[in-house]
Amino acid sequence: MRHSGLDSWVEQMADMCKPERIVWITGTEEEKQRLTEEALSTGELILPDQKKWPGCLYHRTAQNDVARTEDLTFICTTLRDDAGPNNNWMSPEEGYRRAGAIFEGSMRGRTMYVVPFCMGPIGSPFSKVGVELTDSIYVVLNLRIMTRIGTEVLEQLGAAGEFTKCLHGKAELDIKKRLILHFPEDNAIWSVGSGYGGNVLLNKKCLALRIASFMARQEGWLAEHMLILGIERPNGQIQYIAGAFPSACGKTNLAMLIPPEPFKERGYKVWTIGDDIAWMRIDTDGQLWGVNPEAGFFGVAPGTSMKTNPNAMETVRKNTIFTNVVLGKDGSLWWEGMDVEPPAEGWDWKGNPWHPGKKDEEGKPVVGAHPNSRFTAPLAQCPSRSFRLDHHHGVPISAIIFGGRRARLAPLVYESFNWAHGVYVGASMASERTAAQFGKLGEVRRDPMAMLPFCGYNMADYFEHWLRMGVRMNRPPRIFNVNWFRQDDDGNYLWPGFGDNIRVLEWILARCNREVEAQKTAIGFVPKPEDIDLSGLDVSPEAMQQLLTVNKEDWLEEAKQIDAFFQTFGKRLPLELHAQHEGLLRRLDVIG
Ligand code: GTP
Ligand code: SPV
Ligand code: MN
Numbered sequence: 148m149r150h151s152g153l154d155s156w157v158e159q160m161a162d163m164c165k166p167e168r169i170v171w172i173t174g175t176e177e178e179k180q181r182l183t184e185e186a187l188s189t190g191e192l193i194l195p196d197q198k199k200w201p202g203c204l205y206h207r208t209a210q211n212d213v214a215r216t217e218d219l220t221f222i223c224t225t226l227r228d229d230a231g232p233n234n235n236w237m238s239p240e241e242g243y244r245r246a247g248a249i250f251e252g253s254m255r256g257r258t259m260y261v262v263p264f265c266m267g268p269i270g271s272p273f274s275k276v277g278v279e280l281t282d283s284i285y286v287v288l289n290l291r292i293m294t295r296i297g298t299e300v301l302e303q304l305g306a307a308g309e310f311t312k313c314l315h316g317k318a319e320l321d322i323k324k325r326l327i328l329h330f331p332e333d334n335a336i337w338s339v340g341s342g343y344g345g346n347v348l349l350n351k352k353c354l355a356l357r358i359a360s361f362m363a364r365q366e367g368w369l370a371e372h373m374l375i376l377g378i379e380r381p382n383g384q385i386q387y388i389a390g391a392f393p394s395a396c397g398k399t400n401l402a403m404l405i406p407p408e409p410f411k412e413r414g415y416k417v418w419t420i421g422d423d424i425a426w427m428r429i430d431t432d433g434q435l436w437g438v439n440p441e442a443g444f445f446g447v448a449p450g451t452s453m454k455t456n457p458n459a460m461e462t463v464r465k466n467t468i469f470t471n472v473v474l475g476k477d478g479s480l481w482w483e484g485m486d487v488e489p490p491a492e493g494w495d496w497k498g499n500p501w502h503p504g505k506k507d508e509e510g511k512p513v514v515g516a517h518p519n520s521r522f523t524a525p526l527a528q529c530p531s532r533s534f535r536l537d538h539h540h541g542v543p544i545s546a547i548i549f550g551g552r553r554a555r556l557a558p559l560v561y562e563s564f565n566w567a568h569g570v571y572v573g574a575s576m577a578s579e580r581t582a583a584q585f586g587k588l589g590e591v592r593r594d595p596m597a598m599l600p601f602c603g604y605n606m607a608d609y610f611e612h613w614l615r616m617g618v619r620m621n622r623p624p625r626i627f628n629v630n631w632f633r634q635d636d637d638g639n640y641l642w643p644g645f646g647d648n649i650r651v652l653e654w655i656l657a658r659c660n661r662e663v664e665a666q667k668t669a670i671g672f673v674p675k676p677e678d679i680d681l682s683g684l685d686v687s688p689e690a691m692q693q694l695l696t697v698n699k700e701d702w703l704e705e706a707k708q709i710d711a712f713f714q715t716f717g718k719r720l721p722l723e724l725h726a727q728h729e730g731l732l733r734r735l736d737v738i739g
Pocket of ligand 3: 372394423
């Protein structure tokens with residue numbers, strides 16, 4: 148069965164890009180072998196030691212192409228205001244013209260691969276189909292892990308099904324000729340001039356968040372930058388939590404949490420649904436249900452070890468693509484914080500000779516793996532993967548948590564008063580930029596719902612959409628805020644984090660199940676210190692006190708910054724959020 152809309156679009160794009168040949172991807176094992184061999188022969192991919200790393204592949208990107216480029220990412224809507232102050236904007240005409248000029252003839256002598264992919268379980272009402280045209284085998288092999296691809300997707304699409312038109316070309320990999328463009332009104336994405344992850348795996352941030360968030364508003368659901376995990380309590384019940392934290396704030400780690408001994412012994416287990424993206428709908432029971440539209444992890448390698456995240460280490464042992472880590476002369480793979488011996492000799496992420504302890508001309512240590520080096524690994528290989536992963540309904544969401552890095556302000560955990568207040572908590576959230584990555588230590592960036600770089604339309608409308616979703620549910624999930632990163636005066640983390648975060652999740656579930664009282668403060672409900680289970684943990688009562696403090700002066704200062712941020716949306720900001728903001732100010736004066 149042919150899809151005439153798909154056929155004619157492929158033809159049109161080929162007329163522009165002028166590839167030497169067009170190959171339709173079917174998803175078979177034999178096809179994977181063929182593509183891998185071709186990429187190995189050209190050097191696009193390198194084979195690491197297959198005894199140590201069975202089925203794994205290694206890839207290096209260009210040196211100026213190692214992270215998402217937010218300043219080259221645009222939302223192309225007819226009206227500028229529809230993109231909002233949260234996005235770069237270009238008109239659709241200008242977008243097609245400028246990117247078209249770069250795409251023109253850019254695939255001469257290359258193959259254009261046609262990759263049909265499905266986000267979400269095949270056949271589920273949650274799912275969306277996309278087709279990515281790309282001249283990169285690396286992209287095809289990544290899509291093969293991150294999504295469901297090939298013939299079965301074409302069958303689901305049928306003769307006239309809707310799909311997102313995704314066009315990617317490496318062109319010259321020139322940063323001056325790089326554009327990541329979204330055309331939500333046309334259900335299309337054009338990405339040119341990059342070979343890096345989030346810029347080119349168009350299924351991920353481009354489709355599953357920017358385009359999907361636009362669709363979700365029209366269709367009445369939510370597309371979010373969230374992990375989903377299930378917590379099995381000693382009574383055998385599993386409840387699900389969705390959590391939004393900005394990039395590099397711990398989603399992958401929380402999604403694969405291993406409970407500490409005392410919790411394990413009592414029968415607690417964590418089941419992983421997803422680590423980055425959640426699509427959530429209101430089902431016929433009036434509750435919120437979520438799926439992970441992805442089939443794999445695209446996770447940060449540095450810092451991942453048997454100590455910090457054993458489930459991730461187990462997941463990446465085979466059939467994984469590693470990008471920009473260290474390659475040893477012996478074919479081993481390594482990254483900073485892996486907690487094993489580095490290879491004596493090898494190459495760093497730039498392809499330069501590298502050895503442990505290497506220093507540059509100024510005597511500074513040279514890191515081997517890029518700080519944003521990543522692994523692409525199948526979710527099916529994760530030891531904590533949930534048995535509900537492929538369920539067409541997804542899982543019921545009991546709680547939503549927002550979080551970020553706040554050294555001083557936010558307590559370890561607090562609960563919002565109700566859905567609308569929870570939306571305010573999400574809309575006003577912020578996270579500190581880390582010194583190593585983004586410059587000024589302690590500088591706070593507002594990042595509502597961790598969606599600032601990923602919301603495909605005006606965020607004022609997005610907040611309105613969140614508010615409306617709450618009204619439509621008969622029992623909306625409770626909304627919480629967490630902060631694993633609060634510090635003492637010497638800059639030490641007050642909370643151990645990682646596996647011990649289950650102690651906080653347990654309180655959250657106890658609140659959802661009405662099993663525990665809490666203290667009312669100006670910002671929300673905070674736990675009584677005795678209600679966080681600290682068994683087997685060395686956290687002093689003073690530290691606990693500090694972790695749960697709500698300081699009036701700090702919050703008044705914070706309120707000023709929230710206000711300034713809300714002003715950027717002008718009249719478009721929902722009145723409800725102004726009302727919530729005033730509520731906070733009133734409570735700060737009255738309660739303190
Ligand atoms: P993206 O893939 O970019 O969206 O990131 P992510 O949100 O999945 O973050 P990830 O889980 O990769 O963690 C990022 C960093 O946060 C790692 O360096 C972790 O060491 C650190 N981290 C994660 N959880 C905790 C925690 O509970 N406490 C502390 N102190 N650090 C944590
Ligand atoms: C993030 O930056 O939040 C990621 C990596 O998950 S990327 O797919 O490159 O966006
Ligand atoms: Mn992410």
